[in-house]
Amino acid sequence: MSTSSNYFSKDIKFIKHINGAPLFTHFGIGPNFIARRGIIQLQKLFEKNTFWAKGRSLNEIKKMINNSSSIITVWKREKLIGFGRATSDQVFRAVLWDIVVENKFQNLGIGKFIVKSLLESKSVSNVKKVYLMTTHFEEFYKSCGFSIISRQKCLLMSDHSDNIIKVNNKN
Numbered sequence: 001m002s003t004s005s006n007y008f009s010k011d012i013k014f015i016k017h018i019n020g021a022p023l024f025t026h027f028g029i030g031p032n033f034i035a036r037r038g039i040i041q042l043q044k045l046f047e048k049n050t051f052w053a054k055g056r057s058l059n060e061i062k063k064m065i066n067n068s069s070s071i072i073t074v075w076k077r078e079k080l081i082g083f084g085r086a087t088s089d090q091v092f093r094a095v096l097w098d099i100v101v102e103n104k105f106q107n108l109g110i111g112k113f114i115v116k117s118l119l120e121s122k123s124v125s126n127v128k129k130v131y132l133m134t135t136h137f138e139e140f141y142k143s144c145g146f147s148i149i150s151r152q153k154c155l156l157m158s159d160h161s162d163n164i165i166k167v168n169n170k171n
Contacts (some may be wrong), residue, residue, distance in 0.1 A: 017071040025062045031075045041080035069123035072114050081105045084114035088123040096132040115144045
């Protein structure tokens with residue numbers, strides 16, 4: 001875990017967590033290695049500032065982070081105000097996930113800093129392609145260097161366990 005101060009404010013700290021963020025997931029560690037109930041704050045950040053991450057349980061959030069290769073948290077004093085993560089095979093593909101900034105802190109460059117930090121992380125920086133999905137923030141991600149790819153299709157399989165049973169029964 002490393003903390004970085006930057007041009008935003010002395011009160012805002014960015015933490016680049018190690019793979020799986022064990023101090024964050026197990027102890028809720030925030031800035032200055034102080035326990036801040038990080039997972040509970042992340043759950044609240046999702047609930048208040050997203051439509052796509054509502055209803056995630058604390059155990060699901062812990063598992064999600066444990067299986068992420070790069071995790072960034074953003075804090076204003078002891079309050080979690082931003083988050084982003086990536087998964088990666090470290091060669092061919094990486095995906096940025098769950099980038100969120102508390103509404104009242106948007107348009108300050110925090111989201112761009114999260115994206116930049118994830119793209120520069122060890123697990124993402126050398127992959128050939130980085131993907132992300134968005135519903136409402138295309139322009140923001142374009143300003144971060146992403147482009148819309150119309151020649152590829154995004155396919156979705158919801159309730160994955162039911163589909164596994166169907167595929168297995170066809171064999």
